[in-house]
Amino acid sequence: MKYAPANPDSINTLLHRPNTLQKRILPPLDQVHRSxxxxxxxxxxxxxxxxxxxxxKLALDMLSRVQNWNWDNITTQxxxxxxxxxxxxxxxxxxxxxPVQRFYLSEIETRQPGAFLDGMVGVYIDSFQPGASHxxxxxxxxxxxxxxxxxxxxxxxxxxxxxxxxxxxxxxxAKVMLDSDDPYAxxxxxxxxxxxxxxxxxxxxxxxxxxxxxxxxxxxARSKLFNWLMPENGPVLQAGAGPAVEAILSVWxxxxxxxxxxxxxxxQIIAGWNDPRLYNGGIWSGFDxxxxxxxxxxxxxxxxxxxxxxxxxxxDSHMWPPRRDFWLKLYDDKMIDEAWVAFGSEARRYAQxxxxxxxxxxxxxRFGRQLxxxxxxxxxxxRIGNKIVxxxxxxxxxxxxRLDDDRAPKLYKREYYCDDIMRASRNSKPHxxxxxxxxxxxxxx
Numbered sequence: 001m002k003y004a005p006a007n008p009d010s011i012n013t014l015l016h017r018p019n020t021l022q023k024r025i026l027p028p029l030d031q032v033h034r035s036x037x038x039x040x041x042x043x044x045x046x047x048x049x050x051x052x053x054x055x056x057k058l059a060l061d062m063l064s065r066v067q068n069w070n071w072d073n074i075t076t077q078x079x080x081x082x083x084x085x086x087x088x089x090x091x092x093x094x095x096x097x098x099p100v101q102r103f104y105l106s107e108i109e110t111r112q113p114g115a116f117l118d119g120m121v122g123v124y125i126d127s128f129q130p131g132a133s134h135x136x137x138x139x140x141x142x143x144x145x146x147x148x149x150x151x152x153x154x155x156x157x158x159x160x161x162x163x164x165x166x167x168x169x170x171x172x173x174a175k176v177m178l179d180s181d182d183p184y185a186x187x188x189x190x191x192x193x194x195x196x197x198x199x200x201x202x203x204x205x206x207x208x209x210x211x212x213x214x215x216x217x218x219x220x221a222r223s224k225l226f227n228w229l230m231p232e233n234g235p236v237l238q239a240g241a242g243p244a245v246e247a248i249l250s251v252w253x254x255x256x257x258x259x260x261x262x263x264x265x266x267x268q269i270i271a272g273w274n275d276p277r278l279y280n281g282g283i284w285s286g287f288d289x290x291x292x293x294x295x296x297x298x299x300x301x302x303x304x305x306x307x308x309x310x311x312x313x314x315x316d317s318h319m320w321p322p323r324r325d326f327w328l329k330l331y332d333d334k335m336i337d338e339a340w341v342a343f344g345s346e347a348r349r350y351a352q353x354x355x356x357x358x359x360x361x362x363x364x365x366r367f368g369r370q371l372x373x374x375x376x377x378x379x380x381x382x383r384i385g386n387k388i389v390x391x392x393x394x395x396x397x398x399x400x401x402r403l404d405d406d407r408a409p410k411l412y413k414r415e416y417y418c419d420d421i422m423r424a425s426r427n428s429k430p431h432x433x434x435x436x437x438x439x440x441x442x443x444x445x
Contacts (some may be wrong), residue, residue: 038300042051042366044355049126055085059097062086066103080119086126090405092134101134104156108141112116113148121153125163126150128199130170136201141163156191170203177208184190184231196237205240213247218286218325222248226268242283245269259305266298270366275299276338277412278365303367304331307380308342322434326441330384335445338383342416347393368412372419379418381411384445389420398437399425400444 009419050058062082065071085091086100108120110244124138142149145155159176177191178184187195195201205268208228215221218387229237229244237244248265257265277299278282284292308324343351343363352363370379379394382389388401388408399421401408405423409416422428429440 034393048077050081050425052085055068055088055091056383059085059091059100062100062103063097066099076115076119080116080123083120083123083211084126085189087134087138089127089129092127092132096387100443101137103342105137105141109140110143117145117148117275118140118150125198125200128169128203129164130166134164149288153191155189159190169200171207173196173200173204174207174211175436177204177228178211178224181220181227183208183224183228184234185227188234196235196239202240202320203235209244209247213250216248217251222265230268230272236308237274238282241273242287245273245283246288247290250293252294253291259355262298262303263302266295266302270299275365275412277338280392296338298335303341304328304336304382306351306367306391307339308377310343310347314350314353315349317394319431319434323391323431323437326434326438327380327382336382338386338411340368340381340411342370342379342381342413344370344373344378347378348375368414368416370416373419377418379416379421380411381416386422387445389441389445390425392418395430397422397425397428397430398441399428400441401425401427415444 002356011208058078058081061080062085065074074318082100083104086097086104092101095377104120106114109119111387120138121142124135124142127138129132129135146164149157157163160169160172162172173187176186180186187198187201192198192201204227209225212221212225216225225244225248227239248269257264273283276287276295285339304327308328311320314323327336331339348367348369349365351367368376368379368381369375374396378393379389381395382391383403386403388402388403388405389411390399392398409421427444431437
């Protein structure tokens with residue numbers, strides 16, 4: 001085989017030379033081990049994962065080499081990159097690539113310890129799929145060479161003795177996650193450099209969420225889950241995140257959290273997976289509709305509270321408190337189906353500084369903008385049954401449209417012009433008599 005590393009004086013070769021030669025050219029072994037560990041920590045992935053566009057070419061090139069037994073001009077790194085392609089979810093069941101898979105299994109059984117064997121452990125972990133034949137075959141072959149694996153996977157095999165037992169490994173890895181306050185950091189520390197994309201960690205994720213779900217009413221459990229889903233030093237988990245967010249919301253299916261917790265949870269969810277009122281894709285495409293409605297109720301309440309709190313803090317008028325109480329009572333009476341806020345520029349700054357507690361909140365995506373009157377007016381746009389109701393701060397009148405009216409403003413738009421809404425409205429009323437105004441609203445919705 002000619003794909004062996006080109007440099008014969010690798011660290012493994014030097015360490016296996018006679019002791020006299022070691023003493024002449026190498027520092028003490030404990031120093032070497034410390035250096036190796038430092039290198040592995042800093043550069044955990046010796047083999048780069050190939051881009052999707054290159055995988056078919058890699059797989060077919062490897063098939064040609066196996067069939068023709070031609071190993072000219074190929075490196076160990078390329079051989080392992082090709083293994084990533086051959087065992088990925090698109091190609092692992094292709095019959096034309098079976099000779100290549102058999103080749104890799106044979107190589108695992110017979111090849112000397114080193115980069116190839118260690119690289120194939122990474123292929124096994126990343127391509128792991130419970131119950132899949134390729135996972136069982138790779139596990140069996142690698143398990144027989146377990147004692148010969150290099151230091152790159154030592155901590156993982158020590159922490160997870162069941163690594164090469166596919167039926168047990170995901171559950172045991174889930175336990176590692178459950179036992180840590182920061183599951184993402186814990187998996188990185190034992191050698192899974194990209195925990196969210198590892199096939200083994202994906203399999204563990206399901207058990208982790210199922211076992212944690214009954215505890216999600218407790219802040220410690222929620223913190224643990226969000227540390228996995230939205231790690232401080234890693235990407236937000238997307239694939240497989242839907243059931244985890246459902247588990248969070250299911251706690252509150254029949255009860256309501258405090259305003260502070262409701263705001264915190266909804267802001268975290270929107271920051272990670274977008275506002276379901278604006279985006280239908282991602283986790284929301286297959287989301288439980290009943291649990292999605294829980295979040296939508298929260299967002300309706302939250303947007304109304306944001307608007308009301310902003311006006312309360314910035315507008316000194318005796319007319320405002322009864323208006324605020326009227327709208328919030330309609331929400332409590334389950335009359336307000338949806339709500340959306342379009343902040344003016346001044347109110348937007350106030351909301352960012354005083355209302356939005358999450359540093360991850362993107363104001364440009366979270367709320368609409370009201371652009372008329374120099375941004376001095378903010379709007380609360382509500383759907384009440386088959387009516388669209390628009391209320392504004394200061395002296396802006398309340399306007400009511402039928403839902404099927406082409407002139408009715410649409411909810412969840414990015415930009416609004418309050419003067420255009422006013423000119424399009426045929427049914428409006430000022431707030432100069434709160435009693436008359438409130439009766440008018442009730443009669444018209």
